[in-house]
Amino acid sequence: MISTGRNAALAGRPEGLEQLRGLLDTVLGTLGDAALKRGGPLAPGGPQAAVAAVDEVLGGGRFLADEPSAQRVTELFEAYAAWAVDLTHPSAAARMQCAPTAASAAAELLAATLNQSLHAWESGPFALELERRLIQEMASLVGFGAEAGGTLTPGGSISNLMALLFSRDRALKDTGEVSATGLAGRQVRPRVLCSAAAHFSVARAAGFLGLGRSAVVKVPVDDRGRMIADEARRIVEGFDADEVPVAIVATAGTTDHGSFDPLPELADLAAEYGTWLHVDAAYGIGALFSPKLAPLLDGLGRADSVAFDLHKFGWTPASSSVVVVRDRRHMECLDEQAVYLNPSDDEALGFTALLGTSLQTTRRSDALKMAATFLTVGREGMGDWVEACHDQARYAASVIAATDSLELVADPLLTTVIFRCVPEEGTSVADENAWNAAVRRKLMADGRALLARTKITGPDGTPSVHLKLVFLNPTTTEDDIDTLLTDITAAARETAGQGATQY
Ligand SMILES: Cc1ncc(COP(=O)(O)O)c(C=O)c1O
Incomplete structure (x- = not known):
């Protein structure tokens, strides 16, 4: 009762x-x-x-x-x-939103019931230590050493924001601490390089940080959305004397193609110009768990910071995002001495918390659920699951390629598949973009299947509406994928005559 x-x-x-x-x-x-x-x-x-x-x-x-x-x-x-x-349903293939393990869901109940926080030692001493250890392990996972630091954040967008904050403060230090004195009056034009396929949170972060969205220089990509390293070099070499390259943001696992920017070349470029290299591995981190796919992330350990989300490809509930930095001294701009939270005599005796690693004050413990998934699935299990999802994407692509009424864009690189519906022989639709958009909406409204949509630019330079499947559920079978694709082609047929015009 x-x-x-x-x-x-x-x-x-x-x-x-x-x-x-x-x-x-x-x-x-x-x-x-x-x-x-x-x-x-x-x-x-x-x-x-x-x-x-x-x-x-x-x-x-x-x-x-x-x-x-x-x-x-x-x-x-x-x-x-x-x-x-239902994220465990095989036809829930729209978003980078994985189903969490049972252990991590139980961990959330424990965390919520105990409601520990990380901003003061007396708010959650065990939770604090747990996050410290998890950050250490995550830093070493990406290839960082003992000087590394980091924090858990509410998502990849915030992890990217934090990395750019550290890079801004390092790049503009010569003219005084930006966190202390602000940006006004500086005679420099900061620049952030990222690919044209980078996540929008990079430009937003540049805006929030006072660099301005206009500071972001979009480096051209190849046909799979991979940054072209030579173009990045050409851009940096062409900067005027007052243009300061604050950061190069590489994407490891782009949102659409799941493609990986060339990390070794970008690390060379960053090293040459003393520029911060941030890797947004929000989605691509999954590859690191699989011995087969891990080479996609070669060079990751040369970054200055890496962001990744285990709520995307790590089977923990949101929020489970990590940002790690190679040298934790770059996080000093977050230091805060608040008399009511962390008096220095307490800190000198070990009663320390994580106030100085985060944008937040009160902060929930996300480490518990991440630890629960890692402990129950294990490194090999994580790798097996990632590879299972990769295989599903490859299987789906092979079926799409063999289906007349579907058109595959390219073989999957990680676990996304991009394609579009095309009219069957002898039929036509007035507007193929509107039709593809309508197919997706019909499947959502019927509750039959959830797919993502995007725009892909064709060889003639025209962008057109495409559909995208994201595989993150290791239990999905080939039969499930057949059913999903059959549902899509059926919805395409049902929608074809309806003359959709909006998209
Ligand atoms: C490459 C990439 N970076 C960052 C993000 C943002 O992550 P979040 O939704 O956790 O803020 C996404 C989201 O899809 C992404 O694909």
Whole structure:
């Protein structure tokens, strides 16, 4: 029996734990029921049905209810599970959003119940040490040594932002600490190089950091979205005297093709100009776990910083993002001495926390769930899972290539497959871009399959709408992939006559 109102239980107290046990049964039952009822990766009905589902749970009332009710919590859980995207479903292939391991989900319950924080020693001493050790191990995983540092962050976008913050402060140090004095009055034009296929968070970070989005120079890419190292060199060599190359951002695992920028060449270039090399391996980190794919990341250890997300390709719940730096002294701009949190005499005696490694103050413990996945799956298991996903992508590509009504863009490099629907022999559609977009929306609204979309520029220079599959579920089988592709071609046929014009 769940108590409510002023008698509602706190999770960690004995009565709370008792109620948690009951609630856990409810949650597990709800998860099981939702999976049984759902025919696909998502409930059907599209945006209107999702809005209606929330309306129904609220019943015209508010969250901050006048009449607290345990029953409404159960209904909320049921609706949430019924309307969740089932990331374990083989046709959930849209986003870089993996299904977490059972151990990491249990770790989240433990972390939430205990609600430790990393900003003061007395907020969570074990959690603090756990993150320190995890960061050390992650730094050595990418090839950094004992001087390395880093932090866990809420996502790849924030990890990229932090890396660019460190690079900005190092590059512009000659004219005074930017974190201390700001950017105004500096007679330099900062420049950040990244490829035309880099994630948008790089340009946003440049904007937030006062460098301006206009500081970002997009280096041309080859037909698979790989930065052309010679072009990067040409750009740096052509800089005027007041143009300061703050950072070269290489992408290891681009969002569309999953391609890897040439790290060794970019590391050479960065070393030559004393420029910070940041590697955005948000998605590509998966390759590092697989002996077969790890060579894609050769040169990673020569970076100054690396960002990666285990909530993308590491089977932990979001947020599980890591940014590591080769030399932790570059994180000094985050140092903070707050009398109420970390007095220096406490720190001198070892009562230290991680306030000075993060943009946040109160910060949850993400290390626990990451440790839980690593400990249960193990290094070899992680590699096997990554390779399973890579094989799935290759299989899907081979089926697409052999299907007349689908057109493959290229063989997969990691675990994404880009393709588009093409009219069957003897048929035509008025607007193939609109049609492809409509096929994806139909599959989403029917709850049959979830795919991503993107634009790919063809040999004639014209960008066109394409569809993308992202494989991150090691349990998906070839039969599952056949079903997914059959659903896509069926939806394409059903949509072909409908004259879609919007995309
Ligand atoms: C290459 C790359 N970097 C960074 C990000 C941003 O990561 P997050 O969504 O965790 O902020 C993404 C997201 O897809 C990505 O593909």
